[in-house]
Amino acid sequence: MPPSCAEIQPDVLVIGAGAAGIAAARAVQQAGRSVMVLEARDRVGGRAVTDHRLGLPFDLGAAWLHNAADNPLVPLARALGLALADSDALRHERTLVGDRPASAAELAGYDAAWDAFQAAVLARAAAGGAANGQDCSVAAAVPQGGPWDATVAAWQGDIIAAAPLERLSLADFAGTALNGRNMMVEAGIGTLFTRLAEGLPIRLSSMVERLEWGGAQAVAHGAFGSIRAGAVIATLPSSLIAAEALRFDPPLPVAVLEAAADLPLGQVAKVGFRGADALGLPEFCSIDRQVAPGEALVAMSARPFGRDLLACHVGGDAAAALEAEGDAALEAFMRAEVARRFGHQAARALAPKPIVTNWLRDPMARGVYSYARPGRAAARGLLAQPLAGGRLCLAGEACDARLAGTVGGAWQSGMVAAEAALAALR
Ligand SMILES: Cc1cc2nc3c(=O)[nH]c(=O)nc-3n(C[C@H](O)[C@H](O)[C@H](O)COP(=O)(O)OP(=O)(O)OC[C@H]3O[C@@H](n4cnc5c(N)ncnc54)[C@H](O)[C@@H]3O)c2cc1C
Structure with missing residues (x-):
């Protein structure tokens, strides 16, 4: 007993x-x-849970082991015999401007905007952090107005930090920045x-x-x-x-x-669809597009480990509003974004009944992860x-x-x- x-x-x-x-x-x-x-x-x-309702492993919460070189979970996963993939090394990137692929010159501009963001954060954080009472928001420190600045801001804020840059402490953001390789666990x-x-x-x-x-x-x-x-x-x-x-x-x-x-905890909503094989994309494919200031960015990751999976992410206030509207609204929003990027035929080829996350409504989480x-x-x-x-x-x-x-x-x-x-x- x-x-x-x-x-x-x-x-x-x-x-x-x-x-x-x-x-x-x-x-x-x-x-x-x-x-x-x-x-x-x-x-x-x-907040780390692998779902199998699609017939394959789909992580509803955490999906990457960040900072792989000094992440204590990487050696533990290896010791358990779990297969890991370096998703950065394997990643294929597709960036759209409107409904067409970005040109080489535009992609160079995009890379430059990422570098400028990073440099501005580091310079401003080094000049005055929390210690001397000059911890401003990230938004106050980074470039704005360039053709790619809103896209980088949406990535760094809504998608990665789960909240807009205006709400994030610069000192915390700089101190907790994700560095190095990101690994994925094949089994989730x-x-x-x-x-x-x-x-x-x-x-x-x-x-x-x-x-x-x-x-x-x-x-x-x-x-x-x-x-x-x-x-x-x-x-x-x-x-x-x-x-x-x-x-x-x-x-x-x-x-x-x-x-x-x-x-507080920010918000990211994920929708996982089967049917990604029909999109004609390589494995570990990341797809984004240029957004205007204030426009929600949908970050897509297709076919991890060659699987028939498309994971669509939206973050920040747009995610919170869509989650409040309900699963059908989130699914429709993601399908519309797939149609915009790949055509209506492709959006229809995605299987019905995707998996939709609800982290904000989850009474044991009330959001995804914290920002300062x-x-x-x-x-x-x-x-x-x-x-x-x-x-x-x-x-x-x-x-x-x-x-x-x-x-x-x-x-x-x-x-x-x-x-x-x-x-x-x-
Ligand atoms: C959508 C999403 C994407 C993410 N992506 C990544 C990623 O790619 N990489 C990454 O590293 N991290 C990611 N994260 C963040 C990561 O999942 C969390 O940082 C981590 O799992 C938090 O672990 P924790 O133990 O602090 O909290 P939790 O995992 O929340 O554990 C706390 C536990 O306490 C329980 N609990 C709460 N109240 C009580 C109570 N009163 N009595 C008993 N039990 C209670 C809860 O049920 C919960 O199980 C993501 C999270 C989400 C939601």
């Missing part, structure tokens, strides 16, 4: 079985201490986390509703009962901490709540500060000042929190 909750008293209780929670639980176990993970969903992985990133969670004591469908952390031991309460632990690592997204979706008792310090509110508001780059460090001498540690992608917004950052923050919790137990 499984032990009742009252009998389980782990050294460390981990709340959430996403990347940060899995990392923390593994680290605690490896240190020879007992651990228990409580996860509100009926699955592990959090969600599959990687399912494998990494194997053997961990995880209770699914167990939402923590209240956490007492003022005494010598912490007590987590929910429909599962009550569980006592020597230390707690809570890996909720910053959106849920700011909204006080979990009742901390005593309440979290105001500075911590403010830090979470300064790290202008002037608030220090919030990540504040959120990651251990509380009660390490007996309560917050972790998750929003807490990592270098790889924020990514599974690598979430993993790293889980490791750091585990160290602090273990030290508190000692």
Whole structure:
């Protein structure tokens, strides 16, 4: 008979079985201490989940292992025997201007606009960062008005950072910029986390509703009962901490709540279609087009690993508005964009019943990943500060000042929190 909750008293209780929670639980176990993970969903992985409803792996959340050279998940995936592909090396790019391919001269202009953006961010961040109170928005620092500036801004803001450049702290943006190679996991990133969670004591469908952390031991309460632990690592997204979706008792310090509110989650909506083989594109093909200021950019990635898949992404406010309208509106928007780029015949060749994501509506996420508001780059460090001498540690992608917004950052923050919790137990 499984032990009742009252009998389980782990050294460390981990709340959430996403990347940060899995990392923390593994680290605690490896240190020879007992651990228990409580996860509100009926699955592990959090914002990293691989869907198979299309008959092939489709990552609804995280899809790339960024900064591959120093991403802790790359060697872990390899050790599990999971096949990885360097999607940068394999990528074919197609850029359109209107409904025709961009000319060589236009592509050179596009490359120059990317370089100018990068140079402006680095120069301005070096000249005055958060430390001296000059942390402006990214929009205030980058070139505008050139033929490709709005397209680069839409990529760097809405698609990559999940919010428009006006809302992003320059210091945070520069400090968390993605560098180097991006790898894809053939079986899906969600599959990687399912494998990494194997053997961990995880209770699914167990939402923590209240956490007492003022005494010598912490007590987590929910429909599962009550569980006592020597230390707690809570890996909720910053959106849920700011909204006080979990009742901390005593309440979290105001500075911590403010830090979470300064790290809102942006929005990206993905639609995955079968039928990409009919588009006549090479594998690992990335398709974009020049957009005007204020126009939503749809970033498409076709045929990863040669699969019959077209993943269409839109980010920022356009994604939020479309998600609010519903799945049919998102699907219609993406089909119209496919028709514009490849013709109506191609749009009709895409299979019915695509997979449409709903991260904003997801009550356990309320967005995709965090960005820092202008002037608030220090919030990540504040959120990651251990509380009660390490007996309560917050972790998750929003807490990592270098790889924020990514599974690598979430993993790293889980490791750091585990160290602090273990030290508190000692
Ligand atoms: C559309 C999209 C695209 C992305 N693309 C990439 C990418 O290509 N590369 C990349 O590196 N990253 C990407 N990311 C970001 C990446 O997925 C996240 O940074 C990472 O998965 C966050 O991990 P985490 O552990 O911090 O949080 P989560 O994965 O959100 O885990 C937190 C867990 O806590 C649980 N929880 C919440 N409240 C409670 C409670 N009260 N009780 C119990 N459990 C609770 C949640 O259910 C969740 O499982 C993407 C995300 C999205 C959504």
